[in-house]
Amino acid sequence: MADELLEVTEKQTLSREAAAARLRSLADQLARHNQVEFVHNGVRHSVKVPAEVELSVEIEIGDESEIEIELSW
Template sequence: MSDFFEIKDKQRVRREDAAKKLREIADQLERHNDLEFERNGISIKTRVPDEIDMKIEFEIEDGETEMEIELTW
């Protein structure tokens, strides 16, 4: 049996609210060894090692801009 858990959440938010969420994630990474997410009564907490892989993609196509930030460990 494989371990698999996924939370996907896509919503339209104000720019300031997006920045607030990114700061919350950054604070967890900086101050703790864990990241914790909760959506619809489902909560997951995972340990984050001292070194992680980070990928940032920025794309503009057909008038739409997309930025993806991916952290893996």
């Protein structure tokens, strides 16, 4: 099972404040622990995150603007 890929894409419409709260929660998990936890289809998953990660931020400005934040390792 360790070789299997689990890819989860989640899209929601949230208020700006609620989106900020979700990002803060993720940031808190990264700062305090070496993992991020999430629930998918009723199953709790943990993703171990190393001490160093690569951060990519992409901003698109146009008729529909977008900010993408990606962590990889």
